Amino acid sequence: MCSVFATCPQPPPLAAPAPDRPRYVVTVRVARSFGSVSGRVVVTFTPNRPTDRLVFRLWPNGPPQLKAGSRLDAGPVAGFRVTRPDPTTLVVHLRSPLAAGSHVTVAVPWRLRMPRTHIDRIARFRDGIRLGTFLPLLAWDDRRGWLLDPPARLLAESAATPAADFDVHVAAPRGFRVVATGVPYGGDRFRARAVRDLALAVGHFRLQTTHAGAVTVTVASTELTKRREAAFLADARRALQSLSARYGTYPWRTYTIVVPPDLPTVGIEYPTLSFIGRSRFDRLVVDHETAHQWFYSLVGNDQARDPWLDETLATWGQSRLGSPEFPPVQSVPEFAARHVGAPMTYWDRHPSWYFYGVYGEGVKALHMLGDSAAVDCALRHYVARRAYTIAQPGDLLDELNRFIPGAERRLRAWGIRR
């Protein structure tokens, strides 16, 4: 079917990050053995509605990561009473309620025990480590307040955190290189503006860089041939430029692909940084993870409640760059077909069908709308309006309805609801 659009109407300007977003100052000390990492998080928080507590999520204590050997201890928090209702939640009780627009600063010491190895976001590999969602992080949503989703058993990806500023100082063992979310400013210090999480890696990385407009694109790897490094760099640059043209300009100054020695065919997305495994699917994984810079990183979502909102859209973005979609499956069981909008608690019960049910079926649902250019146009408007926020399914449906009449009604048959 041909597109109903000659051109996509100009979207509104990209929404600005909240001026009173959280501000983190983080120290990260990496033990020479790589067996542990510790430091302090000092965060200033300004709620947009009254609250009597701060809720930090300790995602390294989710079931898959605890099982692999991770453990994050946080606290005590000087001057405040804290409680731990479950291993992934630290509540700091304020002495008096905090009014909307007023702020509080707390300092939280933390220590992370590293697993021996792990094919995930917190991992030790030969002569190095990688870390993502590894700090106590505030779980505030401007519209829903504190987010208390249970951790998923299937994947360590349950976080929903507000865009924040991070100033990070890493103390790594001598002779190792540090790469991280944000802009380096010397001495293993990094500043990241309006990002919802932080990833970093320490190892004997070799760096290769190029530019995509104003963005410095870097590939950090330990074992790639020069030729393979150059291919990763070219893929990352091309994906960043094509996705910028489609969904709005990438708004940060750096984009880093980290290729650690131990990852198989997987990618793990973080703001301004993606971990990518080595495989014959390099390009597909780079496309998918780079699309997450728009769908997860710029426009956030509750990854426990609405995992499809970033995974379906990143898979859609990858397919629009020409990378293959999810391979078709002969017979899809009823519980996996047309449950695109289901939460992680549902997919925990059907773990082997999660990828097909959310990534594969989600993209099929969007194709069913019959006009890929109109879907892209809706996504461009969705990004502009919901940038730096935690989006909800209704936000996406509003944009799809605007450009594809009846979109919401038709998507209901695929298990997608506001």
Ligand SMILES: [Zn+2]
């Ligand atoms: Zn993904």
